[in-house]
Amino acid sequence: MTDRRPDVDAYLREHGNRYTPDALRAALIDAGHDPAAVDAAMAEWRARQTATTGERSRFRRFNWLFHAVVLAAVVALVAITSRDNIMRGVWPIVAILLAVVLLIGVAVSGLIGGRLLLPRAGLAWALAVPLASALLIGGTCYAITGGFGVGNSPAPNGTATLHLEQPGQIDVSGPAFCRAAEAGSDYSIHADQMSGNASATVGLDAHAGAPDLFISISSGRAGSSQFSVGPRSTATIAAGSGPSQGHVDFDSLEGVGENGEPSAETAAGTFTWTCE
Amino acid sequence: MVTVLAELGPITVYTHDLFTLLGFGAGLALYYRALRRDGVLDSRIVLISLAALLGGALGARLITSWEILDDVNQAGLPLTYVLTHGPRSIIGGLAGGYLAIFLAKRALGYTLSTGDYYAAAIPLALAIGRVGCFLSELPLGTPSSLPWAMTVSPEAAAAFPRCPGCSGPMHPSMLYEIGFHAGAFALIATRGPLLPVRGDTLKLYLLAYGIFRFGVEFVRGNEVQALGLTGPQLVLIPLTAVLVVHFVRRLASGAYRVPTPPRPALTGGTS
Numbered sequence: 001m002t003d004r005r006p007d008v009d010a011y012l013r014e015h016g017n018r019y020t021p022d023a024l025r026a027a028l029i030d031a032g033h034d035p036a037a038v039d040a041a042m043a044e045w046r047a048r049q050t051a052t053t054g055e056r057s058r059f060r061r062f063n064w065l066f067h068a069v070v071l072a073a074v075v076a077l078v079a080i081t082s083r084d085n086i087m088r089g090v091w092p093i094v095a096i097l098l099a100v101v102l103l104i105g106v107a108v109s110g111l112i113g114g115r116l117l118l119p120r121a122g123l124a125w126a127l128a129v130p131l132a133s134a135l136l137i138g139g140t141c142y143a144i145t146g147g148f149g150v151g152n153s154p155a156p157n158g159t160a161t162l163h164l165e166q167p168g169q170i171d172v173s174g175p176a177f178c179r180a181a182e183a184g185s186d187y188s189i190h191a192d193q194m195s196g197n198a199s200a201t202v203g204l205d206a207h208a209g210a211p212d213l214f215i216s217i218s219s220g221r222a223g224s225s226q227f228s229v230g231p232r233s234t235a236t237i238a239a240g241s242g243p244s245q246g247h248v249d250f251d252s253l254e255g256v257g258e259n260g261e262p263s264a265e266t267a268a269g270t271f272t273w274t275c276e
Numbered sequence: 277m278v279t280v281l282a283e284l285g286p287i288t289v290y291t292h293d294l295f296t297l298l299g300f301g302a303g304l305a306l307y308y309r310a311l312r313r314d315g316v317l318d319s320r321i322v323l324i325s326l327a328a329l330l331g332g333a334l335g336a337r338l339i340t341s342w343e344i345l346d347d348v349n350q351a352g353l354p355l356t357y358v359l360t361h362g363p364r365s366i367i368g369g370l371a372g373g374y375l376a377i378f379l380a381k382r383a384l385g386y387t388l389s390t391g392d393y394y395a396a397a398i399p400l401a402l403a404i405g406r407v408g409c410f411l412s413e414l415p416l417g418t419p420s421s422l423p424w425a426m427t428v429s430p431e432a433a434a435a436f437p438r439c440p441g442c443s444g445p446m447h448p449s450m451l452y453e454i455g456f457h458a459g460a461f462a463l464i465a466t467r468g469p470l471l472p473v474r475g476d477t478l479k480l481y482l483l484a485y486g487i488f489r490f491g492v493e494f495v496r497g498n499e500v501q502a503l504g505l506t507g508p509q510l511v512l513i514p515l516t517a518v519l520v521v522h523f524v525r526r527l528a529s530g531a532y533r534v535p536t537p538p539r540p541a542l543t544g545g546t547s
Binding site: 007010015018027028031032033046 | 474536
């Protein structure tokens, strides 16, 4: 049993939220206070900072649930940040799952803590702040880009192949994203995971029958090279090509250097796609 | 390079993901242990932790997303593509998590600084996570003739989209990071809070990591974006500047002098 020290209590009340327990304890003991009395006062101060004893007991009862909620959130978040092929096409499902998990977390916290741990105003803030932020950020993006492309699944809906004769013999293929414009005959094809004797990314924008083509090739030892349509290039979309299938023949695509300036390298070959 | 650790029926266990999960788990366990030890674990902390995880995940995907925005627009892909396929960055994860904690605490009216409870947990989580990066994503570095420089097989190099140093020995930048985080963890775990103000040990660690990472970027081989600096370096400049300003203000105001407590009153008698 230790004596109550009102001066120690007052000191902890004044500085406890700003300084670390170790620093305060050391200062009190240096000032000549009994270590046991200091520890008791600090334990009491900490208890006042958190829930009451009854609430802590209820919290302990639901401890496993809290850990399950945290674990579910961790797994969902690892899925979000994981390798691309895990998440392809399932992003909306994970987002909904995560939202549900967070709501369960809020609800469980509210049930256990009641008004003392999570006051009604706090609960409202906890829900309103993310919602308002999402609306603000989402609205701004919508205004800037003219839409999110809602309804366009990020899952690939086709396959593409790239055959290069220059700057070297390269044959790669992989999944492709094919997208037709909402109006007119424009479309775009994007393939960013093509592999074979190198890895490559190809972006094709067909606007009024004219192709805007970008190719990026990486092979471990040779490093990476980028090519795009320039004034000396020829790129022709084959007759009958469209967002569902087609091919482009190109020659003298201009190399793009590290700083975006043209390089001496050129590319020639064909790009073919087939989509649903 | 070990991209896949195991295939269990339909489930593929990717090295990077497993170590990310292990890092998260170890960090959270350490964090909760510290909170429990100090008796400050309550339901609001769980919500704050969830907010931190969500903010960290979003921040990791978004902070350098500008690097691919042009490609995404050009390909006509939805903006959500950035979240699901964009580049990932630990710096973004730390910044997003920190911001989420700040907002969540404001929303919940939680006033006690919890930064020091993360101070040992974050370097532990990052050290473990970086082991996954090292095993699955090559050492990632510029060419080097130092004795500890590493080489990779042509097969492993060919599987990696960008590796300017793969033609010979290169800096094992991932090992440098593992060393930094492991050292920071050992220091904080054994010595406790390094500064007397609550939360500032975490900020000191973040500042040290910001400076360290800025330097490591010079030997990491990431693509130069502007002014001769890589994307992470450009992001680190403002983030590190904010922390420098914070510590300058703290030092100028004498915040690290712990207030002198009242002396115990004499109760009479001598011993």
